[in-house]
Amino acid sequence: MIISLIRAIILYTLIIFAIRLMGKRQIGELQPGELAITILISNIAVLPIENIDVPLILGAVPILTLVCFELLLSILSMKSSKLRTILSGKPIFVIENGKINQKAINSLRFTIDDLTEGLRSCEVFDISQVAYAIVETNGTMSVVKKFQSQNVTPKMLKLEDQQTIIPMVIISDGKVVEDNLKEIGLTRKWLFDKLKKENLSADNIFIMTADNNEKTFIALKENSK
Numbered sequence: 011m012i013i014s015l016i017r018a019i020i021l022y023t024l025i026i027f028a029i030r031l032m033g034k035r036q037i038g039e040l041q042p043g044e045l046a047i048t049i050l051i052s053n054i055a056v057l058p059i060e061n062i063d064v065p066l067i068l069g070a071v072p073i074l075t076l077v078c079f080e081l082l083l084s085i086l087s088m089k090s091s092k093l094r095t096i097l098s099g100k101p102i103f104v105i106e107n108g109k110i111n112q113k114a115i116n117s118l119r120f121t122i123d124d125l126t127e128g129l130r131s132c133e134v135f136d137i138s139q140v141a142y143a144i145v146e147t148n149g150t151m152s153v154v155k156k157f158q159s160q161n162v163t164p165k166m167l168k169l170e171d172q173q174t175i176i177p178m179v180i181i182s183d184g185k186v187v188e189d190n191l192k193e194i195g196l197t198r199k200w201l202f203d204k205l206k207k208e209n210l211s212a213d214n215i216f217i218m219t220a221d222n223n224e225k226t227f228i229a230l231k232e233n234s235k
Contacts, residue, residue, distance in 0.1 A: 013062050021055045024070055028077040043097050047080045098147040105143035108156060118145060129153060177227065181218035184231070194222045 028051060051073050058069035087094040102114050104125060115125060126137070128151035134140060139159035144152045155161075178190040180201060191201065204226065205212060216231045 014059060017062070017066055018059050020066065021059065021069060021073075024073060025051060025055055028073055031077055031081065042099070043083060044080065047076050050076055101144045101146050101152075103142060103144055104151075105137075105140050108138075108141055110137075114145075120145075175222040177219040177221045177225070179217060180220050181212050181215045183216060184213045186212055194220060196220060196222075196224070200224070 029048075054069055054072050054076075058064045058066050083093075083097060087097055102118060104111050104114050104118070104120065110125075125143075128145070129135070129137060129140065129143065132143075132151055132153040134153050134155065136159075139155050140153055141156045142154040146152060175194050178187075178194055180187050180191050180194075180196070186198065186201065188198075191198065201220075202212075204224075205215075208228070210228070210230075214230055216229045218226060218228045220226045
């Protein structure tokens with residue numbers, strides 16, 4: 011039992027290391043080759059855990075070999091568009107100039123439900139609003155709406171640029187996050203003046219965020235309400 015536990019911990023650490031080497035992707039965003047490597051690694055890792063008679067090295071070596079092979083293919087595909095197309099395929103237009111490409115849909119073995127589901131995932135519920143829809147190599151869908159259906163942007167309205175830095179956590183569970191305060195150009199004095207104005211103490215705050223325009227969000231600890 012202890013041996014199996016130790017083996018599981020070692021292989022877990024090895025797999026985490028291997029996945030980090032392969033890059034950060036969600037399962038739904040994996041390319042076909044990356045998905046195949048992930049499945050193979052998980053199957054190989056099971057063998058030394060289930061059967062303690064199998065040397066641990068027989069699990070570790072194939073895993074590292076597969077990861078190195080995947081890294082090599084990734085480097086080669088970056089340099090060769092032909093290899094990249096062979097390994098990952100290429101994006102396919104399923105709607106082009108507002109017209110559904112039925113031939114492309116059939117080649118992808120898409121159903122109408124698949125198409126409408128993909129559009130809904132892009133927040134499009136009316137197919138007549140779509141100018142272009144592309145199925146990417148990882149299976150996700152990208153959509154360009156027709157001009158009259160596009161969301162209004164500040165550029166369309168000719169508004170002045172007021173760039174805002176993404177709100178950052180400046181208090182986390184009662185503790186001030188100094189680095190984030192500096193990142194958005196604010197000071198401790200500004201923070202404590204703000205808290206004093208709101209009759210609050212940092213110790214009673216579960217999370218507080220702010221941006222460079224001094225817009226804040228505050229959530230109190232439950233026992234402080």
